[in-house]
Amino acid sequence: MTSTVDTGVPPTAAAEAPPPPRRRWRLHSQRTAPFLFIAPFMVAYLLFFFAPLVYALNISLYRQRLIGGDTFVGLENYARVFRDATFYTGLARITVYGLLYLAVMLVIALTAALLLDSGTVRFKRFFRLSMFLPYAVPSAVAALMWGYIYSRNFGPIADVARLAGFDAPNLLSSRAMIPSLVNIGVWTWVGYNMIIFYTALQAVPHEVNEAADVDGATRLQIAWHIKLPLIRPAIILSVFFSIIGALQLFNEPQVLSAIAPQVIDPAYTPNLYAYSLAFVNQDFPYSAAVSFVLGAAAFISSYVFMAVTQKRNQ
Amino acid sequence: MRSARPRRHGTPTRRSRTIAALACVGLLLAACGGGDDTSADPASETDDSDAAEESDASDEVAAPELTTEEITLTWWTWGPDNEASVALFEEAYPNITVEIVNAGQGTEQYERIRTALTAGSGAPDIAHFATANLAEFVLRDALVDLTEFGLDAVEGDYAPGAWGALTFEDGLYGLPWDTGPLAFLYREDIFEEYGLEVPETWDDFAEAARDLNAQNPDIFLAQFPGVIAEMWLALNWQLGNNSFSVEGDTVGFNLTNDVAQDLVDFWEPLLEEGVLATDPAFTTEWFSSLASGRYAAWIAPSWGPGLLQGAAEDSAGLWRAAPLPQWEAGANASAYWGGSTISVLQQSEHPAEAAELVRFLLNEEESARNYNFLFPTLTSILEDPEWRDQPYEFYGGQAVNQIFAEMELGVDNSWQWSPIQGFVDVTLNTELAQGADQADLMGALERAQNQIVQHAEDQGFTVE
Numbered sequence: 093m094t095s096t097v098d099t100g101v102p103p104t105a106a107a108e109a110p111p112p113p114r115r116r117w118r119l120h121s122q123r124t125a126p127f128l129f130i131a132p133f134m135v136a137y138l139l140f141f142f143a144p145l146v147y148a149l150n151i152s153l154y155r156q157r158l159i160g161g162d163t164f165v166g167l168e169n170y171a172r173v174f175r176d177a178t179f180y181t182g183l184a185r186i187t188v189y190g191l192l193y194l195a196v197m198l199v200i201a202l203t204a205a206l207l208l209d210s211g212t213v214r215f216k217r218f219f220r221l222s223m224f225l226p227y228a229v230p231s232a233v234a235a236l237m238w239g240y241i242y243s244r245n246f247g248p249i250a251d252v253a254r255l256a257g258f259d260a261p262n263l264l265s266s267r268a269m270i271p272s273l274v275n276i277g278v279w280t281w282v283g284y285n286m287i288i289f290y291t292a293l294q295a296v297p298h299e300v301n302e303a304a305d306v307d308g309a310t311r312l313q314i315a316w317h318i319k320l321p322l323i324r325p326a327i328i329l330s331v332f333f334s335i336i337g338a339l340q341l342f343n344e345p346q347v348l349s350a351i352a353p354q355v356i357d358p359a360y361t362p363n364l365y366a367y368s369l370a371f372v373n374q375d376f377p378y379s380a381a382v383s384f385v386l387g388a389a390a391f392i393s394s395y396v397f398m399a400v401t402q403k404r405n406q
Numbered sequence: 407m408r409s410a411r412p413r414r415h416g417t418p419t420r421r422s423r424t425i426a427a428l429a430c431v432g433l434l435l436a437a438c439g440g441g442d443d444t445s446a447d448p449a450s451e452t453d454d455s456d457a458a459e460e461s462d463a464s465d466e467v468a469a470p471e472l473t474t475e476e477i478t479l480t481w482w483t484w485g486p487d488n489e490a491s492v493a494l495f496e497e498a499y500p501n502i503t504v505e506i507v508n509a510g511q512g513t514e515q516y517e518r519i520r521t522a523l524t525a526g527s528g529a530p531d532i533a534h535f536a537t538a539n540l541a542e543f544v545l546r547d548a549l550v551d552l553t554e555f556g557l558d559a560v561e562g563d564y565a566p567g568a569w570g571a572l573t574f575e576d577g578l579y580g581l582p583w584d585t586g587p588l589a590f591l592y593r594e595d596i597f598e599e600y601g602l603e604v605p606e607t608w609d610d611f612a613e614a615a616r617d618l619n620a621q622n623p624d625i626f627l628a629q630f631p632g633v634i635a636e637m638w639l640a641l642n643w644q645l646g647n648n649s650f651s652v653e654g655d656t657v658g659f660n661l662t663n664d665v666a667q668d669l670v671d672f673w674e675p676l677l678e679e680g681v682l683a684t685d686p687a688f689t690t691e692w693f694s695s696l697a698s699g700r701y702a703a704w705i706a707p708s709w710g711p712g713l714l715q716g717a718a719e720d721s722a723g724l725w726r727a728a729p730l731p732q733w734e735a736g737a738n739a740s741a742y743w744g745g746s747t748i749s750v751l752q753q754s755e756h757p758a759e760a761a762e763l764v765r766f767l768l769n770e771e772e773s774a775r776n777y778n779f780l781f782p783t784l785t786s787i788l789e790d791p792e793w794r795d796q797p798y799e800f801y802g803g804q805a806v807n808q809i810f811a812e813m814e815l816g817v818d819n820s821w822q823w824s825p826i827q828g829f830v831d832v833t834l835n836t837e838l839a840q841g842a843d844q845a846d847l848m849g850a851l852e853r854a855q856n857q858i859v860q861h862a863e864d865q866g867f868t869v870e
Contacts, residue, residue, distance in 0.1 A: 158545065158825065159655050159866030245685075246694050351689045353633075354839035358832060371513065372832045373861060374520075 152380035169381035179382060182362040183389070185270065189361075190338030193274045194331060201282045201330070205289035206315050220290070224283035231280060235347035238276045243351070264352040276344050281337075285330045292326035293319060328401050332394055339390045342367070362386045472759050478503045479756060479763055482519075483534035484511040485583075485746070485780070491773035495766045502759060512536060513828065516543075522753065523548055531754040532764055535580065537571045537745040538636070541652060541825040544574050550750040551577040555761035560769050567817025568783040572747055574652070579749050581768040584780035586707035586744030587813040588640055590728045591714060593721065594802065596625070596702040604728045611731045612676055618702060619681035626683040628703045629695075632673060633842050634687050635834035636743045637705070641669055643741030643821050645733065650824040651870070657824055657862055658870045661834075661855040662848065670847040677845040684842040693717045705730065707743040708781035708810040715800040722800045727809040738816035746780075781810065788814060826862055833857050 155165045173179055204223060207213050226234065241247050242263040250260035263272050296319060304314045320327075342363040349356035349364075358368035362382065369379035481492075481504055492504045507530065509515040516539060522528035523546055535543065543549050552558070558578050561569055568582035592604065600621050605611035615627040631637035642649050647665035651658035660666070676682050683701060685692055695701045697718035704710060714725065730740050748768060750760040767773050774784050787793055788811045797803045824830055833854045841850025859869050 157864070157866035158542070240690060243691050245700065246691055351686060351691065353686050353835060354684075354843040357836045357840075368832070371517070373829055374826075375864070 148380040148383065151377050152384060154377045156375070156377055158374070165377075169378050170385065172378065173381050173385045176382075178359045179362060179365060179385075182359050182365050186338055186341050186361050189270050189273060189277075189341060190335060192270065193277045193338060194334050196274060197278045197282055197285060197334065198327070198331070200278065201285035202289055202320070202327075204282070204286045205293055206319065208286075208290050209293040209319070210311060210315070220283075220287070222283075223286055226280050226282075227284040229280070231343040232347055234276060234280055235344040238272070238279075238344075239348055239351050242272060264348065264355060266355045269348075269352065269355050273341070273344050273348070277338075277341075281334075288326050288330055289323060292323035296322050328398075332397060335393055335397060336390050339363075339386065339393070362389075472499070472762060473756065474501055476501050476503075477756055477759065478505055479532065479754075479760055480505045480507055480530040481532050481534075481748075481763070482507050482509040482515055482530040483748070484508055484515060485534060485777070487776065487778060488767075490776040491767050494770070494773050495763060498766065499759075499762075502763070504763065512539070516828075519543065519548065519751075520546075527753060529751045529753040531756060531760040532748055532750050534583070535747050535749055537580075537582075537585075537742075537747050538823045538827050538831075540571065540579060540747060540749070541574070541823050541827065543749070544577070544579050545825045548752055549579045550752055550754070550757050550761065551579065552581070552750065552761055552764070553578050555758060555765075557581065557761060557765055560765070563769060563785060564783050565785060565788060565814045565817070566819045567742065567814065567821075568745065570817075570819030570821055571745075571823055575654075580747030581764055582783035583746045583748055583768055584709075584744075584777065585783055585814065585817070586709055586742045586781065587740045587810055587817055588644075588705060588707050588730045588743060589740070589809050589813045590703060590730055591706045591710060591725055592703035592728060593699060593724050594726045595724045596699055600702075602627075602702070604726075605731045606729075607735050608672060608731045608733055612672070615676055615681045616679065619679075625700050625702060626681065628682060628701055628705060629687065629692070630673065630677060630682040630684050630842050631705050632838050632847065633684060633835075634743075635831040635838065638669075638834060638838055640741035640743050642666065643818065644730070644739050645669070646739075646818055646820075648821055650822050650830075652822055652825060655866070656868045656870055657826075659824070659830075659855055659858050659862070661851050661858070666851060667848065670851070674845055674847050677842055677847070684839075686839060697721055708814070709744060709779075711798070711801065711806050711810075712779060715798075723802050725801050726804055727801060727806045729809060730813055738812065739818070740813040740816040741821070742817060781814075824862075825867075826858070826865060829861050830854075830858055833861075 152169050153164060153166060154162050155168070156162050204219075208216060208220060213219055229237075241249060244250050244260045244262055244264070247260075249263065253260045262268060300318060300322070301314060304318050309317070340363050341361045345356050345360045345364055346367075349358075349360070356364075358372060359365040363386065366379045366382045366386065369375045369382060373379075479502060481488075483506065488506055492506060495504060496502065509518050509530075515533070516535075519529055519533060529548070540549075553576070560581070564582050565585065567587070568585045572578060572580045572582065590605070596602075596618075597604065600618050602614045602618060603610065605614050611627070618625065618627045631641060639649050642665065645665050645668070647660065647663065649660050649666075651660070673682075677684065683695065685695065696704060696714060697720050699721065704714065706714070711725075711727065715722075718725075729738065732739060748764050750757055750764060754760045769784070771784060771786055774782065774787060782788055782793065794807050794811055795805045796807060798806050837850040837854040837857075838847070841847045862869050
């Protein structure tokens with residue numbers, strides 16, 4: 093309890109008074125202590141999360157013009173978002189991206205986790221670490237690296253294609269771009285998700301596996317009918333994070349736009365759109381409105397996903 | 407002309423001497439009818455200032471009184487190597503301290519200035535601007551008209567093109583720091599190997615592009631310059647086609663006019679035939695293409711030779727410089743890609759001293775010579791043999807500066823930038839990248855024009 097004084101908070105009057113109303117001292121600190129412990133977080137939370145949010149919400153109700161200054165326009169910016177075809181195109185694009193990414197990532201991460209868990213893999217530690225490693229590479233760096241690998245003139249894929257006598261494939265064309273982006277996303281996140289699944293698999297009791305073994309189930313059957321259903325919460329968690337991640341897709345297209353500007357326009361993803369609206373168009377109010385709508389979209393889609401999976405759980 | 411010397415009163419100080427020198431140049435100009443040969447001569451400038459000091463009092467020149475109090479001026483810039491010039495200034499004005507602050511490159515610094523404008527305080531005394539982005543801040547009333555401090559008098563010291571974009575309706579909002587006149591850099595070895603001639607005209611250029619790509623489909627004469635917004639605008643500029651017009655709150659955009667159509671008609675066939683590269687610029691791939699000989703030439707601004715030297719070391723000694731291809735043989739028309747200025751901000755509490763700082767940094771040859779990496783704008787430096795005839799090993803010992811200095815003189819000074827240039831550049835870049843990819847430039851320009859007009863209207867401009 094003396095930690096209240098140790099935190100550097102000015103001692104209360106009660107604490108200063110030497111004669112021992114010890115009970116009062118305790119009561120008092122019992123009431124204040126929780127707040128003092130929460131305070132560092134709360135201050136940071138209010139200052140760096142809540143305040144900017146309120147600020148942005150306020151901005152989004154105005155129109156700022158170079159000629160004519162600021163005018164209050166109420167919800168007009170939000171109405172504009174819902175009429176904005178550019179915004180919808182970006183949203184459709186990341187929906188495709190998200191679905192493709194989820195499918196590929198889940199299959200690879202689950203397969204890898206099951207293989208690791210089944211004990212058939214040699215060099216288990218090396219395998220686990222090397223799959224996890226890309227997660228440690230910052231996404232901007234990863235995008236730069238993949239940009240080089242995809243390069244049609246000087247990249248390794250192009251070199252191999254040329255050696256084999258083919259034309260180098262254009263992996264940055266408008267059709268190939270989404271799969272190319274998915275590839276970068278999968279490469280980055282598959283190890284991370286594999287670790288989540290693997291950890292969940294570790295928690296599956298041995299008895300269950302043994303019982304299935306005794307009943308004559310094959311390894312594949314055990315994986316499909318026993319293990320996967322048991323780690324369902326982990327899979328749901330991973331999908332949940334992926335939905336939010338996909339909606340916020342920004343770094344990879346931002347970096348690749350330098351080498352494929354003919355494909356990645358400033359509104360390629362909604363997040364990129366919000367960014368260019370603010371820093372290219374100088375339209376901070378509309379950018380804030382787009383960001384809030386995007387945030388709402390992330391909230392709704394995660395909520396719907398959770399509701400659907402919860403219902404099936406019951 | 408010597409008789410037109412201004413006379414001043416008061417005690418001779420270094421400051422009043424330089425101001426007298428300024429006025430001298432102005433009067434000389436008036437007397438000579440704008441001839442830049444006399445005024446550009448640094449020697450005659452010094453002579454005049456000395457002479458002015460000896461002459462009698464007169465009210466012709468209003469020398470602004472500079473403070474003798476201890477003050478500090480702040481300079482926001484993202485340029486390197488400014489300490490030497492600032493040290494010279496502080497030596498000349500011991501009571502003034504100059505603080506150099508790097509407030510971020512380009513857009514980042516502009517954003518801070520916008521914030522300071524909204525807040526009503528926090529802006530520096532003087533700041534660095536890309537000339538192309540100046541119009542917005544003039545419109546926002548952020549900058550001091552330097553004619554108030556008589557700085558319009560130094561116009562004749564500079565290359566005419568450098569001055570053009572700094573004036574708005576008789577006001578002067580900065581002095582030229584550097585510019586980026588375009589010329590033509592090429593690989594002599596490749597030109598020799600494939601029997602190409604250095605193109606004098608754009609028709610020669612098109613012929614060489616077809617010839618080279620026919621002989622070797624893996625390499626290109628050059629990248630299509632239009633994938634860079636600034637380059638596409640420069641091509642318009644070379645033709646004297648002002649892409650923007652600004653008059654107060656009224657702006658005009660001429661991205662799809664007849665001249666633009668002529669440009670499209672010239673470049674589009676080359677794109678359709680695939681004889682020019684359409685890769686984006688400044689990527690690793692683009693630098694590799696220049697270093698490895700995948701591109702045989704680069705239509706480059708004056709800051710290009712230095713950049714290339716650092717980025718394509720393997721090809722040292724093989725590059726040469728030549729004038730920019732022309733639309734009419736024998737002409738010498740060029741345009742800028744890039745260029746910057748230093749301006750005084752309205753929020754400055756010491757505008758007269760700040761204006762003097764700008765003048766000192768950019769008009770005193772001694773300090774202007776310190777910006778090693780920047781292309782000079784003072785004609786006295788442009789014409790100085792020591793700078794002009796300096797050989798460069800990377801270019802086989804060629805005096806590259808001569809070529810660019812010549813091109814500098816061919817830049818038309820009537821070009822104006824728009825007050826929404828950041829948006830214009832990004833939009834043009836995006837649309838032209840697509841247009842080059844699909845060999846449909848006019849379609850791209852129309853899309854860009856529509857978006858830009860829409861944006862200008864959203865920003866409250868009247869679009870003509």
